[in-house]
Amino acid sequence: MKKNNPLIALLLCIVMLFPISIFTQNEINCGTIDTTENFENFKKNFNLQKDVSNTQEEYIIPTVFHVYGTSFNGDTVTDAIVQDALQKTNEDFLGLTSDWNSVDPAFQSVKKAQRVTFKLAQIDPEGNPTTGVVYYSNKAGYGNSSSYYTNQIAQDAWDNYKYFNVYIQNDLYDNGVTNNSGVCWYPSVSQSDQGIARCVYNGAYLGTNTSENFRSVLTHEFGHFFGLIHTFKDGCPTNNCAEEGDKCCDTPPVDNSSLGQNNNCEGNATNWENFMNYSSDFKMFTADQVARTEVALQHPARITLWQESNLIATGVSVGDLSINNHFIDEVDIYPNPINDSFNIRSNAFNGKSVIINIYSLLGVKIYQKEYLNVQHTLTIDDAIKSVGYYIVKVILKNGREINIPVVKK
Numbered sequence: 001m002k003k004n005n006p007l008i009a010l011l012l013c014i015v016m017l018f019p020i021s022i023f024t025q026n027e028i029n030c031g032t033i034d035t036t037e038n039f040e041n042f043k044k045n046f047n048l049q050k051d052v053s054n055t056q057e058e059y060i061i062p063t064v065f066h067v068y069g070t071s072f073n074g075d076t077v078t079d080a081i082v083q084d085a086l087q088k089t090n091e092d093f094l095g096l097t098s099d100w101n102s103v104d105p106a107f108q109s110v111k112k113a114q115r116v117t118f119k120l121a122q123i124d125p126e127g128n129p130t131t132g133v134v135y136y137s138n139k140a141g142y143g144n145s146s147s148y149y150t151n152q153i154a155q156d157a158w159d160n161y162k163y164f165n166v167y168i169q170n171d172l173y174d175n176g177v178t179n180n181s182g183v184c185w186y187p188s189v190s191q192s193d194q195g196i197a198r199c200v201y202n203g204a205y206l207g208t209n210t211s212e213n214f215r216s217v218l219t220h221e222f223g224h225f226f227g228l229i230h231t232f233k234d235g236c237p238t239n240n241c242a243e244e245g246d247k248c249c250d251t252p253p254v255d256n257s258s259l260g261q262n263n264n265c266e267g268n269a270t271n272w273e274n275f276m277n278y279s280s281d282f283k284m285f286t287a288d289q290v291a292r293t294e295v296a297l298q299h300p301a302r303i304t305l306w307q308e309s310n311l312i313a314t315g316v317s318v319g320d321l322s323i324n325n326h327f328i329d330e331v332d333i334y335p336n337p338i339n340d341s342f343n344i345r346s347n348a349f350n351g352k353s354v355i356i357n358i359y360s361l362l363g364v365k366i367y368q369k370e371y372l373n374v375q376h377t378l379t380i381d382d383a384i385k386s387v388g389y390y391i392v393k394v395i396l397k398n399g400r401e402i403n404i405p406v407v408k409k
Contacts, residue, residue: 040247059116062316065120065168069136091389092216093118102283103273129315161301161304161305168201185198185225205218226297227293331348343379351373356369391405
């Protein structure tokens, strides 16, 4: 792909005050990072173990995609593209990708899945049903921080304390450059108050519009939304891993934003597969990054998003979908990974009715049916058509609900 004009890149560095990162397809353009002193002070004064007495098993984030225009370097953006992209990002966050177990052996011990799931809003700010995807005529420049653009952003925004706003454009800086891929901001009460907390992302690199690896740049950007820093921040070496660089001690300092595998200035392996690197093979977060994310989730600009009352208000609460322990003589699903048809078996059926609900990782119910007089085994046909991870909720006659994870490959 043709490289950007160096003068344009330099100007971008000068005019952008707060953006967290900018990718271009197959190369990296210049970006600057907000110092986010308020967030860092919040983190220093926050003790996750002490200040959170009942940490969540899962943090659900109601999300809305604002899509501007119909052409993204020749591609389009539809509800299906958005859903596919968000599903993959959820799998990245939750450690459910097929390459999770192939992480570089040097970092197997520090890899850790996040506990964050993004779900498209089902209720809009006026209380009306929504798909969580809103379409507008073509517009550009929402990666900028001048009042000309932020005033427009605030007009389009849904309440920042209730929704995570993602803006899909093709020309992020309204400068004619259409291969910048994304930019996102750290937690900021000021931005949330103004209605300009956001990620801005190029629809050309959303989901199946791009390569399997590059689509995870959306995961990278979403990481910034929760305070995660580039692994190569401040370069190499650093003297205090907790205060410099990405402020995560289990990610070795990185000399530069190289896309591939390399050793750092100290001769040590870098965590080049990290989602917060610029990587040719994104795979993982680390334990320290997960801890930093969970502090960000307690920040005043983020804590309201995942509260149960807000999940109900935005329509993404589907009740308890935590995974229940189950035994082969209670409820079993086979084969798993599942095929077009799969079986659910239980000694608890005993000729009674059984309700089966199936949810995607976005929390969207894709199947519901009541089966009468089930003796021992029932067969589900063609309920799950696309590859991915799902939750099958089995509701027994006595009201017991059992949730079982399944995967279709």
